[in-house]
Amino acid sequence: MNRWQDDPAYQAVERAFVDGDPLDQAGGPLDVRAVVAGIRAEARERFLIEEVPWGRFPEGGRVQEAMEWLRSGDATRADSALGRLGGLCADDRRAAVAPTVPFLIRIGTDPEASHRVAALAVAASAVRMRYHGVCTRADMLRSRDDEWFFEVTGYPQNWSVRAARDAIAADAGLLLPLLDDPDPEMRIAAAYVLAAATCRVRSIRTAFHARLLVEHDPATRAGLVLAIAELGRAHPDPWTARWLRSCWSDPARPPEVRVIAALGWLCLTDLPVPDELRTMLDELATDQTARLTAPLPWMRAVASIDGDGLTRCLRIMLHPDTADTEGYDAPWL
Structure with missing residues (x-):
């Protein structure tokens, strides 16, 4: 052999x-x-x-x-x-x-x-x-x-x-139309791939925001917010972090958008975590939100056990000095 x-x-x-x-x-x-x-x-x-x-x-x-x-x-x-x-x-x-x-x-x-x-x-x-x-x-x-x-x-x-x-x-030109595919899984997969592109950033970002405006599937909305955040991290601009903050602080936004926007904002800034953000997460980062976002590829990639991607991220980001162990009732507090 x-x-x-x-x-x-x-x-x-x-x-x-x-x-x-x-x-x-x-x-x-x-x-x-x-x-x-x-x-x-x-x-x-x-x-x-x-x-x-x-x-x-x-x-x-x-x-x-x-x-x-x-x-x-x-x-x-x-x-x-x-x-x-x-x-x-x-x-x-x-x-x-x-x-x-x-x-x-x-x-x-x-x-x-x-x-x-x-x-x-x-x-x-x-x-x-x-x-x-x-x-x-x-x-x-x-x-x-x-x-x-x-x-x-x-x-x-x-x-x-x-x-x-x-x-x-x-090949971004081939992938962008998939953001309007009838299948939510395909829309999420396309956003996940496009978020890693090295150029054509403006057209990709514009397409993400355009799709988010009309997206009816909650999980796909959350995925698009993460894709916008990832693109903003790879290609820094002064606007994306501000947009993410406006999303998580806006009570009119859907819960999954606010929670995932908070996650993206935490990744794009090193500012202290505002009490307003913690309060919002205490209210909206529920088991239901965790289950909703669990199938997203970003969340699957960070999960230590099936379905805990969101709660694990919040625990580690908001309590970086806490050991990465399971079993918190409200890990983001």
């Missing part, structure tokens, strides 16, 4: 990024940012996965096989493929997954395709590093692709994440 140490891709990454200077590889064949940017438009549209040099990156062979399964159109194989890709992201092996993002977006935006929401979920997993389980004010909603972090393979994780985020920005 072959060991991972004997894999040529692992060996190349070790020589280039562990033993050598990572900056020497910028723009070269091992720079996944350049590889993703170089995928031809025709290859993206026609699912020509053979044009992608998967073998340059650790686990590339497994990723290419998963992409073949997706291309086959077989529903069972597609489910296995997306599970494999998501698992590689969870295992901190994103370099070979990043080039799948343009193809996953096309699955997600194809009304005839199966597994549309799941495909977008994998694309979203590729762009969020050091994210799962993290819900402090300093770190939640933060992309961190401008800092050096390394995957378990030795590959620069910030390059993998940046490549995937750039791919989302390049």
Whole structure:
């Protein structure tokens, strides 16, 4: 049985990024940012996965096989493929997954395709590093692709994440119409992906706000507020934090919007927590609100047990000196 140490891709990454200077590889064949940017438009549209040099990156062979399964159109194989890709992201092996993002977006935006929401979920997993389980004010909603972090393979994780985020920005025009999809799950998935884009920020932000004005599904409203907050964290502007504060302090807003806006505001500022915010959360951050927001991908990512994402975030953000343990009756007090 072959060991991972004997894999040529692992060996190349070790020589280039562990033993050598990572900056020497910028723009070269091992720079996944350049590889993703170089995928031809025709290859993206026609699912020509053979044009992608998967073998340059650790686990590339497994990723290419998963992409073949997706291309086959077989529903069972597609489910296995997306599970494999998501698992590689969870295992901190994103370099070979990043080039799948343009193809996953096309699955997600194809009304005839199966597994549309799941495909977008994998694309979203590729762009969020050091994210799962993290819900402090300093770190939640933060992309961190401008800092050096390394995957378990030795590959620069910030390059993998940046490549995937750039791919989302390049295809934002395909994703934006999904904010008006009839399926709330699809609208939430599209917002989750678009919130990680590196550019086209103004048009994406405008689309989020436009959808929020007409959105009738409470969970989707909460997701759109989180997407606006995440976009505002990655691309700071003086307006988003003020808007979030106006939302959580406005009694006319729906409860889930006020609670999630408070969460977003806490992530975008380091100001002391106002008594007004604590009072509002005491009234509105109920078990019902927690259940409503639990399916949101942001909340699933930070949950320690099923459904506790919101209460865990509030406990940690409002009581940073308190141990992260379960069992508080009113953890935000």
